[in-house]
Amino acid sequence: MTSTIIDFENVTKEYPDGTVAIEDISFSVEEGTTTVFVGPSGCGKTTTMKLVNRLEELTSGKIYYDGQEIRSLDKIDLRRNIGYVIQEIGLFDHMTVAENVGMVPTLLEWDRARIDDRVDELLDLMDLPAETYRDQHPMELSGGQRQRVGVARALAADPDVMLMDEPFGALDPITREKLQDEFLEIQAQIDKTILFVTHDIDEALKMGDKIAIYRNGQIVQYDTPKEILTNPANDFVREFIGSDRLIKELKFMTAGDVMDETADVTGKTLSELGAAGVEFARNGQGYLTVERSETTHVALMKIYEGHVEGVLVTEGEEVVGTVTEADLKRNLSEGR
Amino acid sequence: MQLSVPYVSFFVERFDEILALTVEHVEIIAVAMGLAIPIGVTVGVLISFNERVASTVIWLTGIMMTIPSIALFGLLIPVLGIGSPPVIFALVMYSQLPIVRNTYTGISQVADAQTEVGEGMGMTRKQRLRYVQLPIALPVIMAGLRNAVIIIVGVAAIGAFIGAGGLGDLIFKGIRLQNMNMIVVTTVVLSLLALTLDYGLGVVEQLLRLHNGEEIERAKLTHAIWSVIA
Numbered sequence: 001m002t003s004t005i006i007d008f009e010n011v012t013k014e015y016p017d018g019t020v021a022i023e024d025i026s027f028s029v030e031e032g033t034t035t036v037f038v039g040p041s042g043c044g045k046t047t048t049m050k051l052v053n054r055l056e057e058l059t060s061g062k063i064y065y066d067g068q069e070i071r072s073l074d075k076i077d078l079r080r081n082i083g084y085v086i087q088e089i090g091l092f093d094h095m096t097v098a099e100n101v102g103m104v105p106t107l108l109e110w111d112r113a114r115i116d117d118r119v120d121e122l123l124d125l126m127d128l129p130a131e132t133y134r135d136q137h138p139m140e141l142s143g144g145q146r147q148r149v150g151v152a153r154a155l156a157a158d159p160d161v162m163l164m165d166e167p168f169g170a171l172d173p174i175t176r177e178k179l180q181d182e183f184l185e186i187q188a189q190i191d192k193t194i195l196f197v198t199h200d201i202d203e204a205l206k207m208g209d210k211i212a213i214y215r216n217g218q219i220v221q222y223d224t225p226k227e228i229l230t231n232p233a234n235d236f237v238r239e240f241i242g243s244d245r246l247i248k249e250l251k252f253m254t255a256g257d258v259m260d261e262t263a264d265v266t267g268k269t270l271s272e273l274g275a276a277g278v279e280f281a282r283n284g285q286g287y288l289t290v291e292r293s294e295t296t297h298v299a300l301m302k303i304y305e306g307h308v309e310g311v312l313v314t315e316g317e318e319v320v321g322t323v324t325e326a327d328l329k330r331n332l333s334e335g336r
Numbered sequence: 337m338q339l340s341v342p343y344v345s346f347f348v349e350r351f352d353e354i355l356a357l358t359v360e361h362v363e364i365i366a367v368a369m370g371l372a373i374p375i376g377v378t379v380g381v382l383i384s385f386n387e388r389v390a391s392t393v394i395w396l397t398g399i400m401m402t403i404p405s406i407a408l409f410g411l412l413i414p415v416l417g418i419g420s421p422p423v424i425f426a427l428v429m430y431s432q433l434p435i436v437r438n439t440y441t442g443i444s445q446v447a448d449a450q451t452e453v454g455e456g457m458g459m460t461r462k463q464r465l466r467y468v469q470l471p472i473a474l475p476v477i478m479a480g481l482r483n484a485v486i487i488i489v490g491v492a493a494i495g496a497f498i499g500a501g502g503l504g505d506l507i508f509k510g511i512r513l514q515n516m517n518m519i520v521v522t523t524v525v526l527s528l529l530a531l532t533l534d535y536g537l538g539v540v541e542q543l544l545r546l547h548n549g550e551e552i553e554r555a556k557l558t559h560a561i562w563s564v565i566a
């Protein structure tokens with residue numbers, strides 16, 4: 001079912017001055033997912049992005065885009081098919097917001113009216129009302145607004161793949177969190193393949209379907225956030241996650257990640273449980289539930305505050321599993 | 337006040353002639369700039385691809401400026417005859433240094449990061465020039481044009497010596513006839529012409545900067561025009 005859209009096979013990049021930025025890297029990115037590249041400064045994350053759109057040429061190994069070796073593809077076409085949000089924003093200050101966002105469509109020679117419509121649509125999507133922001137220059141905007149324009153510009157020609165190099169790196173924590181949330185919502189609508197760079201592990205855990213942890217030009221672990229949190233490959237990863245691993249697990253692992261799907265309440269609705277007189281997860285107020293996508297933190301809070309042994313995990317009307325204190329203990333690393 | 341009366345009456349009496357010569361002068365400059373701009377900008381763009389070539393070319397355009405105009409006319413007459421052709425040729429040469437140099441500087445000062453953004457979104461080299469480098473460099477190029485115009489307003493006056501016409505005619509006539517009024521008034525008109533062109537092009541430069549979203553101190557005229565078009 002799932003197919004990979006970007007594949008790295010033993011890729012090495014050595015810059016002309018002899019710096020080996022990445023060495024013998026292999027990974028595959030599945031279509032429609034977000035893969036986050038995270039690691040300390042200078043470990044080769046930006047280089048990895050630039051190899052994908054061929055701003056840099058690889059030294060050895062192979063990179064495939066949708067099954068084709070990228071060196072066999074036309075650079076210009078390839079780049080117009082890949083949205084690129086660069087580190088430090090990189091808007092054109094001499095152009096208006098609309099000109100920035102409409103740049104790739106202009107290069108693709110869309111007609112004027114279509115470009116205008118697309119620009120307005122994207123600005124509205126990014127919560128920058130078009131009438132107000134079209135004709136402003138980037139310098140007149142706040143950091144957060146500039147980042148939104150950067151994302152809108154990368155999305156303009158509806159590329160299949162987006163490279164986002166620390167897109168929220170320069171923002172204060174509050175704005176950053178807001179943009180992350182918005183972007184997750186947008187991603188759910190647009191369903192692009194995203195390669196996302198950050199040096200912030202929390203951002204990686206939040207945004208990524210898969211996370212590649214870099215160290216000195218090599219990938220030390222390539223896994224889902226859950227695996228990274230619960231099974232760090234080595235001490236470097238463990239240290240990178242930090243001493244508050246348990247808190248991160250509670251924050252980033254969802255009820256769906258830890259739930260027990262075998263309990264006999266699964267498949268039933270709450271009213272059915274009520275009718276059958278099931279006492280599990282029930283207190284004076286009724287049944288305690290969490291959504292599948294809610295965090296384990298929420299589940300834990302409900303268990304403690306509601307004085308119950310566990311909560312029901314629901315999806316719509318239906319119960320899809322249960323989370324008990326024991327499930328949390330078993331799944332969260334500190335309990336082992 | 338007393339002193340200026342003869343100048344004013346000279347100006348009023350010969351107004352038609354002065355006006356006609358001013359128009360002629362401006363025409364010579366316009367033709368010269370019309371040729372000099374495409375040549376200079378093209379050269380400036382081409383040398384921006386190679387630093388070594390760039391410094392050599394800019395050095396050469398500097399050398400051209402050191403040739404005295406009278407000597408240059410003398411060298412050109414055997415080839416181009418007398419009248420406006422050798423003068424226009426010389427004006428084009430003299431305007432190359434500021435135009436080429438400013439085009440080159442303007443383009444090279446565009447941050448690598450900005451051109452790389454263009455490259456990353458799939459711009460060809462030509463498109464990078466068109467959408468990124470030239471628009472950012474334009475105000476600097478404009479400043480070069482301003483420079484060039486000031487230089488050639490003066491040189492064009494000397495061109496009258498070999499029959500190109502323009503305001504220089506009146507100056508040479510004034511020298512021959514030892515007519516002080518004629519020399520002074522013509523010189524003032526020439527200076528005013530240079531200042532007006534300088535101011536006008538300065539306003540264009542500011543408009544380009546505003547168009548690029550820069551925050552600048554605006555001349556009154558810039559402000560007026562900008563509020564009409566923006």
Ligand SMILES: Nc1ncnc2c1ncn2[C@@H]1O[C@H](COP(=O)(O)OP(=O)(O)OP(=O)(O)O)[C@@H](O)[C@H]1O
Nearest residue numbers: 015017019021040041042043044045046047048199
């Ligand atoms: N053009 C270049 N020429 C030579 N060395 C380079 C070049 N670009 C990057 N490097 C080097 O390659 C290594 C990896 O750089 P890269 O920019 O990919 O790191 P990064 O992970 O993106 O870092 P950061 O988090 O600071 O952005 C670094 O040692 C860097 O100094």
Ligand SMILES: [Mg+2]
Nearest residue numbers: 045046047087
């Ligand atoms: Mg980087």
